Amino acid sequence: MSGGVEWAVHCCVALTEVGRPVPAATLARLHDVSMSYLAKQMQALARAGLVRSVQGKSGGYVLTRAADLISVLDIVIAIEGPEPQFVCTEIRQRGPLAASPEECLRACAIHRTMLAAEQAWRESLRGVTVADLAATVDRESSPEVLPAIRAWLIAPSD
Amino acid sequence: MSGGVEWAVHCCVALTEVGRPVPAATLARLHDVSMSYLAKQMQALARAGLVRSVQGKSGGYVLTRAADLISVLDIVIAIEGPEPQFVCTEIRQRGPLAASPEECLRACAIHRTMLAAEQAWRESLRGVTVADLAATVDRESSPEVLPAIRAWLIAPSD
């Protein structure tokens, strides 16, 4: 899986704390990662409609909807793409004992097994929202952590 | 996900039908795929202990245990490796507001979310065995399909 997913999720959680546009450069410095490459991930989020990009002097990225309406699955799909990880090449239709196309109308047993597993994975990710993540972080760390992040994003001092 | 997983699972289902060693070249011709590359996948299955390689004139690959004791997850792990798809780089410990190492003893909320989803995926694959796949194929296709494969693997005519 693309490593940019981790960055994107962290950025969405951070954006939860502030209602103002935050530049990609600021998010990059917060996490100490490559600014140019994180911009690429944010563009993907914008294309997927999860964040809205604002140009100009005080521009940046803002969430387009409430954090409890954005699931982790939404972010993963935005970065990785909607196509499934397992692709069936229908090798049962090849070779000397190839199955007839009529018998291949339904997906084969192997394909269905992979699809079911991927569906379980997807459902698990769909059940967790960005709001859930922010709440968990707030619960498990010092109460002043999130406000500190919020203040830093508005006025970065580094 | 590596495309070789599909080939490996198909090969395991095919090996279910015959108790004799089957050369990689025969399996490759059955599915009309690259002989050299399928050999690589079979080597991975052998390293994982799912199949046993027999050398010499009438050698090949045989399953090491009953088909109902080999799960699809076993095959996926043998090909793809045991490491999880999502890797956490702990970016919460980097940047100007880095979390202290003491507070990072437990995995972060994002990491745990990804781990849980991957666990669901793994459990789904663990619940399906090669014997299940063979039974399903036998049920959903003509009854003479599997015997035909068995006969062809013993004496390939192509």
Place this chain on the structure above:
DNA sequence: CAAACTCGGATGAATGTTGTCCGAGTTTAA
């Protein structure tokens, strides 16, 4: 004992991911 057939690891091309850059557009302030 030799010949033929098997697997096994080492070697190269193709594809996708990671990382970087500069131009188009917008807001702001003068």
Place this chain on the structure above:
DNA sequence: TTAAACTCGGACAACATTCATCCGAGTTTG
């Protein structure tokens, strides 16, 4: 009005992983 500064956006290389191939080591068989 105008110009400057700051933002995003897509186009451009470097790296890693996957895909594909080849030939040598070892074993069985006649």
